[in-house]
Amino acid sequence: MQQEIIDWFETEGRDLPWRQPDFTPWGSLVSEFMLQQTPVARVIPKLDEFLTRWPTPAALAASPSGDAVRAWANLGYPRRALWLHACAVTIVDKFNGEVPSNVDDLLSLPGVGPYTARAIAVFAFGGHEPVVDTNIRRVIARHNQGNADQGPPSTKRDLEVMAALLPSPELSPAFNAGMMELGALICTARNPQCEICPIARTCAWKNASYPEHVGPKKTVQKKYEGSDRQARGAVMKILREAHRTVTTSELDDCWPDKAQLGRAISGLLNDGLIELVADDSYQLPA
DNA sequence: AAACCGTGGCA
DNA sequence: TTGCCAAGGTT
Structure with a gap:
């Protein structure tokens, strides 16, 4: 062989x-x-x-x-x-x-x-x-x-x-x-x-x-549509394309389920994929 | 060990 | 349309 x-x-x-x-x-x-x-x-x-x-x-x-x-x-x-x-x-x-x-x-x-x-x-x-x-x-x-x-x-x-x-x-x-x-x-x-x-x-x-x-x-694999993973992806897309800090209210528009959005943001913070720069704004890590 | 973690193409 | 799959790794 x-x-x-x-x-x-x-x-x-x-x-x-x-x-x-x-x-x-x-x-x-x-x-x-x-x-x-x-x-x-x-x-x-x-x-x-x-x-x-x-x-x-x-x-x-x-x-x-x-x-x-x-x-x-x-x-x-x-x-x-x-x-x-x-x-x-x-x-x-x-x-x-x-x-x-x-x-x-x-x-x-x-x-x-x-x-x-x-x-x-x-x-x-x-x-x-x-x-x-x-x-x-x-x-x-x-x-x-x-x-x-x-x-x-x-x-x-x-x-x-x-x-x-x-x-x-x-x-x-x-x-x-x-x-x-x-x-x-x-x-x-x-x-x-x-x-x-x-x-x-x-x-x-x-x-x-x-x-x-x-x-x-x-x-x-679990279904992707409507998943926490998709919510994280939506947040990351905003941050990637912004090239600046993004406020919490701006992120609100990217995902309908606010509880899920909250989990996505805290998860991303925990993973180090996003950073809190003020009490209500985020950016990609420096 | 099994769940979690993105995204897009293809049948 | 929906489910499967793609040179995995971490917890």
Whole structure:
């Protein structure tokens, strides 16, 4: 399986920005943050803008965190922008301005979890680690376990399974990236393209005639329309686009349910995504 | 462990 | 229209 994945990736893998030979580890870190739950197509233009403005950790660390949040625009989950800014500060203060290359140092950074730490170690530094994302978990569930879907994640078990599949160290980046790419392009959640899959011959799910999913299922996302998350999003949109302080009464217009709006504002204050500047006005963090 | 955290595209 | 999904992380 390993060599088939690697060969397929060499010929069919996309020329994504973070796969260019001159892409920096900082670029990789920024791209991985943006790619956490945001589709590739929406990340690409924002990544370019972000790296043009802040080409190094030191550059971002020298700007207010609110500028990072504003530049994040509508990518979603704006706490990622705050964490990325905090990463830049830590990298300058504790790692001499250079993105660290080993998993433990990477895991010490805010917003860097099991996936992102290993993705940086492997893709930016050529490390030999198991990278586990939703694509890889789906490929393994189908091809190796004969199941239709990956089910809920279990970090420890997932990492062990992927570690057992790794080829020799020098092939590790291509294999990890190839597995992700296969899940993104061929072994997709809906309508997988088994006819052109490089590992269809050995796929346990296909060879069992595509049985229904067995075992626990992924937990379903709560409805977004009318949710607290949407209310937070409405507040953040006002603050991002204002480029100045905004009063409580101005925020009143952005959401009909005042109790929910109150929860959104206090939650955002608690997260550090907005700041109180007077007793009734707010701004993005300085 | 399960809920929470944005936003937009697609079937 | 509604639900599912998207290179996750934190609590």
